[in-house]
Amino acid sequence: MAEQRVLVIGGGLAGLSASMKLAELGVHVDLMSLTPVKRSHSVCAQGGINSVNDQTRQLGDSEYKHFDDTVYGGDFLQHQPPVKEMTDWAPKIIDLMARLGVPFNRTQEGFVDRRRFGGTLYKRTAFSGATTGQQLLYALDEQVRRWESEGRIKKYEFWDFLGPITDGNGICRGAVAQDLHTMEIRSFPADAVVVATGGCGLVYGRSTMSMACTGSAASRCFQAGVHYGNGEFIQVHPTAIPGADKLRLMSESARGEGGRVWVSKTPQDSRTAKQIPSDERYYFLEERYPAYGNLVPRDIATREIFDVCVNQNLSVEADKMCVYLDLTHISRSELDRKLGGILEIYEKFQGVDPRDVPMKIFPAVHYSMGGLWADYERTSEGGLQPGSPLNQQTNIPNLYAIGECDYHYHGANRLGANSLLSCIFTGLFVGPGLQNLLKNSPHGTAADQPASLYESARNVHQSNHDRLLNRPSGGENPYLIHQQLGDVMTKAATVVRENSKLREAIKTVQELGERSKKCSLTDTGSWTNQNVVFTKALQDMFPLAKSILIGALQRDECRGAHYKPEFSMPGVESDDPAERRRLAEAWCDRFVENNQKFLKSSVAKLDEDGNPVVGYEDVDVSIIPPRPRLYGLVGGEVIEEVWKEKYANVNHHENGAGNGSASAAGAKVAQSN
């Protein structure tokens, strides 16, 4: 039998951990990336990676509580078995990464040091200065290089994935890709394809994401028939620094290490930050959220910044959402040891030392909670079945999605320091399932496929490419269309969403999409043509952009990062005890009713004209019953009391309980042991 191969697309944390695990299992891997894998977007992750640890355990923490924080923070929109499995694995993953040489900060005694992150009260986050993503990525890059030197992994760097190859039965048999220098288009036969291509921040023009994060690879799978889940859930990070080319992240770890967010109580105070006395400062997160303080989940912090800047007009800079993030009360040596990397970024790009002067920060698009629909096999204990080929498989057999580009680990809002975990976890966990897939080859092997399958798939992409190169001049400019798309998306589908604006945006994006097909290239050459590569990526942004907007329009509720003021549920304001209870009961009734309607993953499919149609699937909430997310809500105490008394023990989610995630794809999910 011919040697079987797995093709991994994307060399960030997820793609690298999958590649190295597969190599360990004896599977030959082709690893493809737009950029040398060491330069993948994972390097930008700053703050850290979460797990329960010996210290938090003794304070009452557990894997289960990490799981609970993750689904509560995600507003219960994620299927619970994968999340449970991930949080169970978390301590082992940090141990492994330390063994691989990641220089995690250490305590005086030599243990891995931890800090606190948003959405939890425990210090779960292991970190390596403020460049944790970089350090994790390098450790995995080194292991992959080790396997490469032994011939188990073959890298294709500077290659652009153009799409999966599916046969007449809809089974994935490989992929077509293009060399970014020679522009050669080639078919890569594979017994399984794993897409690990990250988020789609560039759909918003500027974001905290890297230039490779166009979402094009996910979109090409979507256009080939993979479903796209929870697209409307886009995380807007509360703290970033704006630039002409991108919005640079200012890690949550700045708050984890004691950073305080505030504005002057005087609108657009003309004094400098240092001149504003402490009693004239409004520490709005600390005042509004006494328990979590500056470490509320990101969606909440971002919305509060919006409220303070827009509704209360207290922004530090007029016409922009800008607040202070203040570290100046912490000693320089401690800041350098724990946050050096991000403080240098601020200093370099803003020309101001944040150790001396409070930083000016702004919200920015940061993470795609949604992504390619992926399956799993649930065990009776509620975790995942190790080694099942269903884990992380999309609705196209033999095609897998892992890391940020899959849809189901973070629900409606991701907690800080959980993304590095989900990327490495899915990468490691998918390995044994793929090994079994290859061993049993239920759909046959790539070697059995006719050469014509690969040749015709290649030809389709070659003629698309040629057509684009040969477009008449004087047409649309792809860079300007991208800018316009970014503006529309940022205005309509970030912190606050309104149906009228979403409808408007859908129309505009539809028009822009049509115009993008009429782009003219300024470079029609056949060597390192970045113009044509960008134009293709731009065209592929539209199916995702539309899915995000349609998903947001149809979701008439507030959940995690998706916030529509029209459908928000204000807390209980009355002081009269009886009235308070009555209002709390009404609140809980509405909560239950809303969940019955909207506690569902959105699942987008493309119709014949290539337009997304967004449907819904039930969420497996069989382990932790959904409950109101009450961080800092007025009257939250009485709602919680009433909820526990009257609602908590009633099963409101019969549809979701006990099911796997099979409804969208019609795949069978076994209730195995």
Added chain:
Amino acid sequence: MISSDSGSKYFEVRVLRQDKPGGASYWERHRVAHEPDMNVISVLQRIAANPTTIDGREVTPVAWNCNCLEEVCGSCTMVINGKVRQACSALVDNLLDDKAGEIELEPMSKFPVLRDLCVDRARMFRGLEKAKAWVPVDGYYDMGPGPAQSRAAQETAYPLSQCMSCGCCLEACPQYTQIDIPRQEGESDEDYNTRRNAEYDKNFMGAQAISQAVLFNSHPTGGMLSDERIEAMKAPGGIAVCGNAQNCVAVCPKEIPLTTSIAKAGRAATAHTFKKWFDK
């Protein structure tokens, strides 16, 4: 900066271009409107959106590599106003303060140009392979937490581990010279890589690979390959090539103590030689 009649301010960008590997290079001048918070990446983005030279000639967009735009991925390294650095952290206002009215962009000179500002840095990654820059763990199963490490050890390792393989240290090194190995007609990937790597291995590995060897030798498990790494550094193209110009440490954007690493590697190589001699 040049002010135009309309009141907007412009500056000039001179780019050293090259259409293909081995092709002739040529200078091209562009005029870019000044905006607040601009860096060299946004300058190149403006040129890409409207690729017209200063004398109104329509040209192809300038090719360049970039990704993270926050000086942590190493992609966008180029020579800006004569200094090797990342384009993303090169702020236009600072550049214009140093040299009024004009910014000059060139590709790195120690690596073969692929096109315009894109160069082929594969040799750097080969250096990491040669230095066995990895921890030789048994496998990826759960084996517990691994060795405890002191805070001091972490604080020594972390700066070295921030190396993003950008190549600034090599661009500045007098002993590191360009090697260009064109692919031969009909040569397979494997044959080409073998031939190319053999050529790379004969030549200087440079500060980045030496520093990574030192990093992994200092790791409790990484150190188990210490002898092999020292052998690699003693081989031709290793530590002996260093001429001690100390340019590397001066240009490193991450301020990695590269010369300290080189000194450590030198001492380790000497000790290793003596040890082998005594063990005979």
